Amino acid sequence: MQDQTTRAPGPYDQGLARREANYTPLSPLSFLARAADVFPDHIAIIHGKAKTDYRTFYARARQLGSALSGLGIGKNDTVTVMLSNTPPMLEAHYGVPMTGAVLHSLNTRLDAAIIAFQLDHAETKVVITDREFAPVMKEALALASVKPVIIDYSDPEYPQDGERLGTLDYEAFLSAGDAAFEWSLPADEWDAISLNYTSGTTGNPKGVVYHHRGAYLLAQANILTASMAKHPVYLWTLPMFHCNGWCFPWALSIVAGTHVCLRWVRPDAMWSAMADEGVTHMCGAPIVMSTLLNAPTAAKRELTQTVEFFTAAAPPPEAVLAAMKAAGFNVTHLYGLTEVYGPAVVNDWHSAWDALSPAEQAAKKARQGVRYVALEGLTVLDPVTMEPVPADGETIGEVMFRGNVVMKGYLKNEAATDEAFAGGWFHSGDLGVLHPDGYIQLKDRSKDIIISGGENISSIEVEDVLYKHPQVRSVAVVARPDEKWGETPCAFVEVAEEGAVTEAELIAFCRERLAHFKAPRTIVFCELPKTSTGKIQKYALREQARQL
Template sequence: MDASVSPFAQGLDKTTANYAALSPLSFLARAADVFPDTVAIVHGNQRTDYRDFYRRARQLASALAGLGVGRNDTVSVMLPNVPPMLEAHYGVPMSGAVLHSLNTRLDAAVLAFQLDHAECKVLITDREYAPVVKEALSIASVRPVVIDYSDPQFPQDGERLGTLDYEGFLQSGDPDYRWTLPEDEWDAIALNYTSGTTGNPKGVVYHHRGAYLLAQANVITAAMTGHPVYLWTLPMFHCNGWCFPWSLSVVAGTHVCLRWIRPKAMWDLIADRKVTHLCGAPIIMSTLLNAAPDQKRALDHVVEFFTAAAPPPESVLAAMKTAGFNVTHLYGLTEVYGPAVVNDWKAEWDALPLDLQAHKKARQGVRYVALEDLAVLDPETLEPVPADGQTLGEVMFRGNVVMKGYLKNPDATEKAFAGGWFHSGDLGVMHPDGYIQLKDRSKDIIISGGENISSIEVEEVLYKHPDVQAAAVVARPDEKWGETPCAFVELRQGAEVGEADLIAFCREHMAPFKAPKTVVFCELPKTSTGKIQKFALREQAKAL
């Protein structure tokens, strides 16, 4: 034995007995072994147990392999929240391929760009989207094998675009297909594209290790004990449904699919299926709360609701609590597998007045258990800003649930990882207790007369007005001040408040120079995940 080498470095190598690549694919295999008869998926009148869920995932992997699909090939899916979307989250990577989930609300040109950029080999598409997919395929250079999905629970009359039907294709696969874990846990498992509001979208690459860790972290963060029942109000194409398609298998929970967001369907499923968890943007809360009285249901259990994007106003939090929901604020980006920060609630905060509780809940929070580091840094020096709740810095991430990088875009990857941190582009503060709070996107800070104005701060004040249902604030060019805050507002039904009233309200509740100079009443443009499209509002503000 070499005395210069530590004994812990000798004869203690990785073997098949003591090492396996981390991958969420193993979660489904275990669930099928231990809980084969437990209902895994509910879709309309359809029920699938874990035995069949695992069988169908292996059939999909086998059928894809039969087409020549293998390691690092791209399989794209254009699917709503239906069982094949869950099957794809396992079957595609079981074949060694990378799952590319397409946003079902994108236009044909963007879809074509993504199919080409991802070098798509196979496309599984729901017939509802046939018109836009057909146009995208006519624009794209790639010629993937197209597999049409016909939903038996909610039939669509869209055109068939390929020669293969999903169910028939699946049946061609071997239900006992001997899939293997990835050769390396650093192998790509999924590809998700950013929104591309400034130029072409960037392809964010996830690895098996990160998906494994965030899926387990979701279980811990969401306290998924017993038998969780998860309602799919969050699109699965969005950051792979924040990795929850993999999380539920950890605890053999039940996926309740929801093809379309409809208030009555949500209330009925929550009440009848005893839903315990759901996720979504604030628009989901609004849809539930604003449902017609005859559509709402009284709940005899508490439902955990996880939301991201803008923090819910105090009035919404109170209404959700009354309706039976406990709201937890999450924060993340596509580049960190979805949620990587949670507003971990402390028991002692329950004794605070409701307005102070709302102030606590408005903060983004602390790092997920799977994230190694979260900081608010000076973007130039990378030094931490003072934890005073006032000093602005850029929110940065570091750890295993940060993306591999941007596909075929080394310059953007290098820029995003400069200095050994992932630069989020979000500006925020660090509070003395270690909780971060977002103040704005770097591009959304309004510089008026040399003063920085946080659009989020102005929005928070607007949301406190009882007649405001939704609000977004952007910069409007101004000859004198350079920029001034311009507010776009959706009013509650029956409200009659005017522009001068809202401006006066803001001036009363914040520094007057921060109040909007212009208020536009309109329906706010939103993404498919319910986020307000500020880039569109900035263009409108410029044109005013």
């Protein structure tokens, strides 16, 4: 793109400055205000038997903002929440930034030490915590140096018996707030709106800072990408703590959609919600698809509508895609990272591909895809030279991002921020190829490439072959140290039926479909360790492989 900053000022630069009448900082907070104005009686939130309309949702968010302001919370203060997919989590996405503060959502499966680190690093002023998580939060607060105000949430639909950690009750706290609270948009759309920590698998996690502008743009892009018409019904199977629920807590207000909260991701609850509430959209990792498909027959319900299912992480195997389609779902593959507000790449489907065979369609769906409309740049570069790799679908480089939905940076970690943005691009750490049609496809994380006898082996390529075996339900391939070869592939496998397939049979299956040096030398049958968002924890498997 041509640099337009070097020309001298001209007539279009004179007397045409920004004014209050023609410039407003972008913020997703405006979406809820509009939804409440235009569709005040439409149901915004369903939680158990409770239903909340947009008028009430907006009022409660303002009450939260007012009550927090009463505690002295203001610009750049951190408010931490330890909540599951419940109404207070949605209210926090609006009420906290209404004060100028920054929302920090904790992963509900973290241990106390990591939580304590995050509380201290974020300099948390207030914690809103669900009583279900009282044991780990009590331990974390004891370990932390900060001493935040603690607000306990007791879920009226699903009561928890965890102890109260503070002196304030969430509903009582809200009732003290003003439903007509005069909140304001940020003075600068670059102001921070939320803080999300990376997984921290190699040391302390890094705090990824989002700004109002990026949240606004990614939320709008979600609506376009998901082809959401007015009043969609969205089922919360994706944790809202994960990249702020991929910005969908803000996105649904654009089209006055209905949030169907799900405290626990269980098959009977999912099927019931989809059938009874008319769910049209949902997001989740592949484990959510497996949970739905492998649900007991008694739990499954017949759907009269097609449910749009957006998945990230590993591409769905052909058999899973076929099963999901038969069950009433249309699966779309997304890709992103915490540093780019969640999903920023979509496998945009071409209608011409509908004529392809199921195997050919699965191969197309396995690609991560092209940039979101809100992302200005997506490419695959040689990380050393920063030159584009050939668009041949074979040459591996690093996937890189550029644009308004890339994070501000890492909180209090300028060195890591500079490294991540070196050369004018965000370095994802993901290795991939660029196809001739411009679609990218991941081949591995840079740390997951297996180097055996000097040859690079993509763990994803080996996993794709194993997924084709009818007995393989889930698989992860990592490097196992080897005296002769340096490293060899080691596959950890969950099977559909215990004892139905042997290690030798799976290795032979791979050798028939791969160059022999790429086939795993070791198969370990086990339950795969996963994060709370359903991603397989390869770092844990690498440690197991080292100990074999």
